[in-house]
Amino acid sequence: MSDLHDAISLETVDTLKKNYSTFFGVKPKQIRKAWLVKELFEGLSDRSFLRAYLKKLPDLELTFVRECVFNYHGLVDRSRFKAKYGKFPEKPSRYSFVSYHELAECFEPFFYPFDRYGPAHIPGELIFTLKQLVNEPEPYILSPCTLPEPLPEHNVLFERERSVMSELHSLLVLFQGKQVKVSEKTGAPSSATLKKVSKEIHEYYQEPCDQADGMEFIATYGWLRLLGNSKYSKQSKSTLVPARKIDKSSADTIKDMWDQWVCNSTHDEFRRINKIKGQNGKGKRFFTDVRERRHVIIESLKECKGKSWVSFDDFSRYMFITGACLEVTTEPEYLYIYGSDYGEFYSGSWDKLEARYLRCFLVEYAATLGLIDVVMAPPNSDDSYYDDYGDMECLSRYDGLRYFRLTSLGEYALGLTGHYKSQESSPSKTPMSIHRQGRIVFDKNPTSWEQRFLSLYADQGKGNVWNLSRKKIMEALQVGGSVDELQTFLQDREDQPFLPEDCESILKQTKANLDGVKIQSEALVISCKNQEIVELIINDKVLSKWCQRLGNLQIVLPKSKEKQLRENLNAMGIGCH
Template sequence: MTDLAQAIATETVDTLKKYYATLFGVKPKQTRKADLTSALAHGFADTSHLQAYWRQLPELQRQLIQECLFTYNGRVDRKRFRMKYGDFPEKPRGSRSFFGYDSGLPDSIALFFYPAESNYGPKQIPAALVALMTSFVEPPAADTLVTAVLPEPLPAGCSMIQREATVLNELSALLILLQNQQLKVGEKTGQPSGATLKKVAKEVHEYYPATTCPEAAGMEFIVAYGWVQLIANSPFCKQSKTTLAPARKTDQKPVATIKVLWEHWLKNRKQDEFRRIDNIKGQNGKGKRYFTNPVERREAIIAALRECPVNTWVSFDQLSRHMFITGSQLLVTTEPEYLYLYDANYGMLHSSWFLLESRYLRCFLLEYAATLGLIDVVIAPPEMVGMDEDRTWGTDDMDCLSRYDGLQYIRLTPLGAYILGLADDYQPSEKVSTETPLNIHRQGRIVFEAPPTPWEQQFLSLYAEQDKGHVWMLSSRKIMETLQLGGNVAELQQFLLARESQPFLPEDCESFLTNSVKNADGVKFLTEALVYSCKSVEMADLIINDKALAKFCQRLGKLQIVLPKSKEKSFREGLNTLGIGCV
């Protein structure tokens, strides 16, 4: 018996009689199962008859079989098919069986599907029949990612956030906070403290100014949270108890630093972005063991982002729909029933792309891809979006499910194209910020004629302190901090000259900037030093006057002696020779 005949033989005699009549158009004379099986197998193997039968099927049924043959691995995927075609060829009402596993398909195409393992398992097209049919059946039309044109003006409450325009300035601000050890996280959890999030939020362009929905707590710290996690996970950072500190200098260009941050986050197995969907409970219970590898999830999202055209808007719904239809490997958990809302006994979640995977996708895009400027976004308050496709038990009184629900559109930036490997180098977008006129006064006093844009404020904050209103003062401290992190005084000069009506800077301002560049490497680090305190002035004199020790020791005050760390062993040996102990 052939493999195809073996698959057909798993059905009952009554079902095989029905399939025979459907395939050949006449009632069977055979009554034995073996004879019916053989007749159907020969009918399928008759390519001319099979093609004629195929051609007379309704278009929607042919489309389903095409998808099953080429896309769904021989099985039926109702949700994906209905999403792509807007309909599904259901079996007529009242004709479904309550025994065994019923495919729910019309008999005209149900005859292609047979149980893979038992009469109670899901049905699929046998491999032998797949081979026969793909010899003449064309593959289905590929689903394409539909682009969008933003409505003008944007709907009330919506705003466009051009992340590429601000990310380089934000990176410098975050590296300064890291250098000054201003970033605090939980010693065991690695979660940023509330004070840290507030501090970082002042340096970045957040999506929302405040929480507007009880189910979206923390929506005013999305960018801040993403930055802290990206910095903490990078090779530029080390954690000392609750403080993040520099691990090594970021002497690369800013774009290269962003690429390092991104690539290290993609490999991070310890942090799972889905944990940020905190209204979904059960993530720490039994459900924890069924979560998939976040690295593989991110790879699925990256594959979808690479399909997005550069500098072109795509609605989030279209991106999510496209990923679902094309069978994206984005899967949050293999056992969603362990997750719930409110109550573990009544709020069990079902396997829903729009409830789980789509929420994860929103979080990853807003908190990490957009934070690093790979995409620009259009957002609305989460409660404005609604939950029409996500309604399940426990959501009736919820305005939204997560702080990320407001994501409406995304646009892959040239920076994103470079980071994702779609471009060989980075060519910035055209300047998106307007140039607010300003006047430069003596002693580095900068006065804007109108409120500067958020981008201008973020850039200038790297080199100056805000005084009052639209007045800023150049700061030696900030300039030095920025220069040490890869900043450039020439960029500051270009920024000022582009907005100043005069074609030159005031003489004292020009001199101030020139001296800043000259003094940027005024002091160089050589080695670490040790400081020892002597018991008495006489003992300090004895040590300093010793010929052997005087070669590397220096007096620091009356009682203290300083020496290079590399000379510690020699120093102690010299003290022992003098008969002086060191504790």
């Protein structure tokens, strides 16, 4: 049986009579349902008659048919069509106070319910026929834009790709020093940790704001979540520490961290929009798989032309119009602001849910890893959020995203290129002179990037003076830093063709001594009651293989030999507790 015939059969006689008059242009000769169904089915199956009917439709109405057939799966998608074309072909209400308008009458012969209570749609058989008669709509293209010059007031450009490598090294040094404390249960960083780590990060905002709590720690929080989720760290009680030595390039490390985050199902970025309540109540079960959401966004990001700026509003609109399957929750009515007694707050519209999630994902995670550069403004600077229930001026700390561009690192991390060619570390190279003992003097104030990079390997003195530090160089090398990278940085800014001999010596020695000591196992230190017991242990035929003196009355031995130690002491008549 034809699905078109079945769908027509579900309609009432009154509706079928109206559809007959609209489609054939005359009143039906009979009002029996079987006759009406048969006539409409035959008329809608007749390509020549259908082609003539379509030719009579105005341009906007014909465009709507094309969109329904090719892009909307036969359904009516009023919001997407209006977003793309600016208006919608509808039948105006006779009453000015009625805001809802019905679909124009010329479409009614095409639309029938899935079942007696289902939404109206164009049946599959009719879709197939219509595709032979109308052209596919032009694809909606995401167009790049040019940044305003100068940028509007309070808008700031952040070139995240230029900062991410030095930030990664700085954070790994903190991990190495066991200075990063997090919640033992949730892994979330404490306020003290956020303040400490933020000193190593280029943040978007320097001052807190009551309207956007936590806005001064956006990149810091993102880094800690991304690193904490990666294979390069592990949690030891309430401390994050390195899990393995990094033997990859910084770009490959970033790519690994990104891939691991995308596949992580524990943390949902939408939870970071904490002014939206109801996420942990009944509504929790209706949230969609966060991994699927991320992949949908990534597929749209791949459509961005590398190194070309895109307005966030245009990108969000592009995803909406092209039907990106980005859905935060299937039941948005469980979400609210202030208190649940205010009633339903969320209608589930794209701007209220998906666009909010999209901002958080791009700013706190993609931009943090340098996959995109961003232009940020204060979150409450453009009235992008209007609060119906109170005086809230913005909904989240991420509302300030205005523009972004996909970087070379982003193209590599997303798999658009097979290798990463780094941009020049700094757009300008501040001249310097290098003196004995690794003393560096810049001719003028170095750029912020140069300061950030050099701080990984040197201590800053007064003014524009820096001193190479063996300690910092070694710390940086242990978390993926490079002596060659440092040497290139210095030589590019020094007029002399060679570095001073003692400076060369510092670099060669630290590089040679990188693996100078290897920690193999833990040791056990025991304290003896008197010198006589020390001599018995040291001279014992078995224990002497492992034991060494440590001071007058102490002995050190491998921790793995504790059991043999106790057994031999017991045999010697010496107690151990």
